Amino acid sequence: MIVGRRVRVRVPASSANLGSGFDALGLALCLYDVVDVAVVERGLDIQVVGEGAGEVPLDETHLVVRALRAAVDLLGAAPPGLVLCCANAIPHARGLGSSAAAIVAGIAAGYGLAGRPLDDDALHLAAEFEGHADNVAASLLGGLAVAWAEDGRFRAVRVEPHADLRPVLIVPAEHSATHVTRGLLPDRVPHADAAFAAGRSALAVHAVTARPDLLLAATADRLHQDYRESAWPATLRVLRDLRGHGVAATVSGAGPTVLALTTDGVLPAVDLAGFTVRPLAVDRAGARVETLA
Incomplete structure (x- = not known):
């Protein structure tokens, strides 16, 4: 070299x-x-x-x-x-x-x-x-x-990804460690939850690439987010508030950032105290x- x-x-x-x-x-x-x-x-x-x-x-x-x-x-x-x-x-x-x-x-x-x-x-x-x-x-x-x-x-x-996709990050000041939040996940999940995840993850690929109008349904989760609520309760509160307003919000990776998948980069009026909003392409x-x- x-x-x-x-x-x-x-x-x-x-x-x-x-x-x-x-x-x-x-x-x-x-x-x-x-x-x-x-x-x-x-x-x-x-x-x-x-x-x-x-x-x-x-x-x-x-x-x-x-x-x-x-x-x-x-x-x-x-x-x-x-x-x-x-x-x-x-x-x-x-x-x-x-x-x-x-x-x-x-x-x-x-x-x-x-x-x-x-x-x-x-x-x-x-x-x-x-x-x-x-x-x-x-x-x-x-x-x-x-x-x-x-x-x-x-x-x-x-x-x-679809040309209209406009991600928005909602970033808290707090930190998180992947090895800690992974430790909160169960060793086994119900068969119904696994089947739900399989269908929604397949739908997510279609929604992100071709049908952004399906993003809310496509990003629904039963495998990991709720299990990790004790690590970042404020994150789950924001996520649920946004989803309640029809925004396809998810926990980004191991958290605690929330990712909102939008087509206009605009969020509804929910309580985001303690978080910084950052639109990104x-x-x-x-x-x-x-x-x-």
């Missing part, structure tokens, strides 16, 4: 599940982390600005570095030294795929430094880091990602890698 080689990676945020598509659906959003990486003769230098500055480690345990190392190992390359500058806009621990974006950024940077295009192995590697593929697939592919596992491999396909490009030198 040539000393002096530089790449810039831009990775979008993502919202997983979309209510009914637990661990299967992810939507890419126009909110980006940007990582510049350069190969140098020795050492490791990391700078972080924006989200996570002063909080994330600045050594080999940094998630972008760990993912980058895994990618170059997979590709049979080894940079002698690295300089990274991470400009983060994706809020941490809010259910917007910040860890998935960091993983994708590292893997995309590793591929870029090795002069290789992103491929199915990159997706699988990213999902192995994350433990599931919905967020990383959306960040990699853009648009709406449908993810699954098959024969020990993580896979995903991208489908094109759908990202349709996914992770971008630019060679700088």
Whole structure:
């Protein structure tokens, strides 16, 4: 790997599940982390600005570095030294795929430094880091990602969201940890709830891509959101208020952010005290890698 080689990676945020598509659906959003990486003769230098500055480690345990190392190992390359500058806009621990974006950024940077295009192995590697593929697939592919596992491999396909889709984020100040909220989920669910989820998640793909008028029904959930209410009661209150007004609101990923899927970017007059409203477009490009030198 040539000393002096530089790449810039831009990775979008993502919202997983979309209510009914637990661990299967992810939507890419126009909110980006940007990582510049350069190969140098020795050492490791990391700078972080924006989200996570002063909080994330600045050594080999940094998630972008760990993912980058895994990618170059997979590709049979080894940079002698690295300089990274991470400009983060994706809020941490809010259910917007910040860890998935960091993983994708590292893997995309590793591929870029090795002069290789992103491929199915990159997706699988990213999902192995994350433990599931919905967020990383959306960040990699853009648009709406449908993810699954098959024969020990993580896979995903991208489908094109409807042109009229206008997501709105309702973001609280509080943080959440995925490993904590996953611990609130039961080991088993009733067969009727599983059947309900199967039908609504299939409908969600159709609603997001072709029939936004069906989004309210398509995003109904029985598998995860109510079970996690003790972790973020205010989030569930906002979600129910919005759905009561006909808005297709879901918990974004592991929460506590609420994602409202609208066609006009407008929310009804409900109590959003303690939350920040942030309209965002759908990202349709996914992770971008630019060679700088």
